[in-house]
Amino acid sequence: MKKHRHFIIHKPWGMISQFVNPAKRQKKLLGELYDFPEGTMAIGRLDVASEGLLFLTTDGKVSQEIRSSKFEKEYYVQVDGNITQEAVEQLKKGVEIGLNGKKYLTKPGKAFLIEDPKFALRSQKIRDERHGSTSWVSIIIREGKFRQVRKMTAAVGYPTLRLIRVRIGEIKLDNLEVGEVKEVHHFM
Structure with a gap:
């Protein structure tokens, strides 16, 4: 075998x-x-x-x-602007995103604000302070639709600038x- x-x-x-x-x-x-x-x-x-x-x-x-859906997938996401607790609550409950030309409601998950997780700088600079503030959120889901996390943050008004998967199960x-x-x- x-x-x-x-x-x-x-x-x-x-x-x-x-x-x-x-x-x-x-x-x-x-x-x-x-x-x-x-x-x-x-x-x-x-x-x-x-x-x-x-x-x-x-x-x-x-x-x-x-x-x-057996395993959680956790992402640290740097978003454009200072994400509000209200937006974090929306992410937890599930948000409507576009998927294959149709509307899709993401399944409930977990989300919470995090401090800068201090990952090494990317080889491609995201931007600097002149472009406004950013914040970090942890998003934990059990599904993985095409570009789902990016679509979720955009749906609550905070586009993703950097996305790092930190855990699978x-x-x-x-x-x-x-x-x-x-x-x-x-x-x-």
């Missing part, structure tokens, strides 16, 4: 969460970080402008399970350096 392997990565900003570049864009691919075994797949991909915890596995059953980003790959021997 084939022994499956699992990995976690601190995906940097500007990298595609894939091994193949379908659009032939001038972006880095996951395979440039590590020599992954054949059949490795990224689970719950992060878009090019997002950073943080990415889980990879050679086991399709694990992939399906993590993408399900019990697996945390913790002290993983940007671009670092670590093999894990259990997935949850």
